[in-house]
Amino acid sequence: MKQFEVASIPGDGIGIEVVPQAERVLKAVADVHGGLAFQFHSFPWSCQYYIEHGVMMPENGLEQLKPFDAIFLGAVGDPNLVPDHISLWGLLIQIRREFEQVINMRPAKRLDGIQSPLQNPKDFDLVVIRENSEGEYSTVGGRIHSKEDEVAIQNAVFTRRGTERVMRYAFEVAAKRKCFVTSATKSNGIVHSMPFWDQVFKEVSEGYPAIKTESQHIDALAAFLVTKPASFDVIVASNLFGDILTDIGAAIMGSIGIAPAANINVNGKYPSMFEPVHGSAPDIVGKGLANPIGQIWTAKMMLDHFGEEELGSFLLDAIERVTRKGIVTADLGGAHSTDEVTTAIIDELYNAPSV
Structure with missing residues (x-):
């Protein structure tokens, strides 16, 4: 027992x-x-x-x-x-x-008998693997000065160890599912952390040749979660991006x-x-x-x-x-x-x- x-x-x-x-x-x-x-x-x-x-x-x-x-x-x-x-x-x-x-892990799946707000959701079944310890939710930063001179600085922290760890976890999960990993990025607008994220994703993916991969900018990816959620399997994302995507996942299921x-x-x-x-x-x-x-x-x-x-x-x-x-x-x-x-x-x- x-x-x-x-x-x-x-x-x-x-x-x-x-x-x-x-x-x-x-x-x-x-x-x-x-x-x-x-x-x-x-x-x-x-x-x-x-x-x-x-x-x-x-x-x-x-x-x-x-x-x-x-x-x-x-x-x-x-x-x-x-x-x-x-x-x-x-x-x-x-x-x-x-x-x-x-690691934060949140699945989103069309359940029988529950009406999705989407007109044609098909049988989507995906999981978001979110980095849960650093990224945009780091506590590094602060505020200085006051009133019209006030400045707020929020630093996003991406370590190689943390980034590799969440990506390897995502690939291991995908290996038990449909062998497809999508990386959420924004390297066309965030010029340091996201190119780093993309580089590590490429390096980690080389260790999983049997798993198909793609990278999607977060704005397009959020839209695709609404328009074609059945096209995804495992999505790996930073702390903030994963937080946003998982709420979309809950919404398209029919209820948070x-x-x-x-x-x-x-x-x-x-x-x-x-x-x-x-x-x-x-x-x-x-x-x-x-x-x-x-x-x-x-x-x-x-x-x-x-x-x-x-x-x-x-x-x-x-x-x-x-x-x-x-x-x-x-x-x-x-x-x-x-x-x-x-x-x-x-x-x-x-x-x-x-x-």
């Missing part, structure tokens, strides 16, 4: 609602499989925790998380309580950076409420973290409207990370059988509650042929 110890951080807003639902699903997966188990350890770190303690997590929070096999995060942020730059940098980004979660994400530690020193893309959505808290699919699909990614890829596919198939029946929440045009959608997925897990 394999048992996975998971640190569960529901966080803020609808995170408190969808994380327990996804935990129910994972326990059902384990029950159906019979050869594994999940032990969830819940941590109350959130904006409410900040109001009570003055910090988003305790001083030894990272030490508390370090022994776990993975971190399962719901959502971070409630601007009515705590400014976003405090809540995000005090919890989410601190975990990403200190635990060297240098179904989009999953993984923050991957590749050296094995620290746990990886799994979180949906949707955020805390404070406007629908407590109404039973939250879409649990983003958190449940995120659980599928955690199964994949644990080496249980067959079980991950089993779970995603169950999700699609439910969406195919029209059992969806209001953001997808349905009338079902958070609990009803989750229960329907669990029923499919028990009724489907076992893996």
Whole structure:
């Protein structure tokens, strides 16, 4: 019996609602499989925790998380309580950076029964591999002077190590999929970092001769994600470009409420973290409207990370059988509650042929 110890951080807003639902699903997966188990350890770190303690997590929070096999995060942020730059940098980004979660991975796929806003989306199935530790989101820079003389400088930092690492990861993912990698660049406008990015991409690609490659400028690539998303397989991108492209990916699926994400530690020193893309959505808290699919699909990614890829596919198939029946929440045009959608997925897990 394999048992996975998971640190569960529901966080803020609808995170408190969808994380327990996804935990129910994972326990059902384990029950159906019979050869594994999940032990969830819940941590109350959130904006409410900040109001009570003055910090988003305790001083030894990272030490508390370090022994776990993975971190399962719901959502971070409630601007009515705590400014976003405090809540995000005090919890989410601190975990990403200190635990060297240098890869962000977000799939986008047309799910049966969910209407894409695109007129003819075809059966797109892609994944964006985003550099998660440097690039345009570095903290190098600052502001000087005041009023009319004020200057703000934000430095993008691209290291060869970080750039090669995310690209090699993308090629390894592509090797298990359709063997096609697209590089997001902007070397015609950003004259130092992006030509460097292109050079490293060319060098790394030479080590993967069986994988087809292309480079696309970010503006054209964003447009192509809307006009022909089925033409992509794996997209590798810098921190900022990947952030933008993945929100487009969520949008063309039909709702940001179904989009999953993984923050991957590749050296094995620290746990990886799994979180949906949707955020805390404070406007629908407590109404039973939250879409649990983003958190449940995120659980599928955690199964994949644990080496249980067959079980991950089993779970995603169950999700699609439910969406195919029209059992969806209001953001997808349905009338079902958070609990009803989750229960329907669990029923499919028990009724489907076992893996």
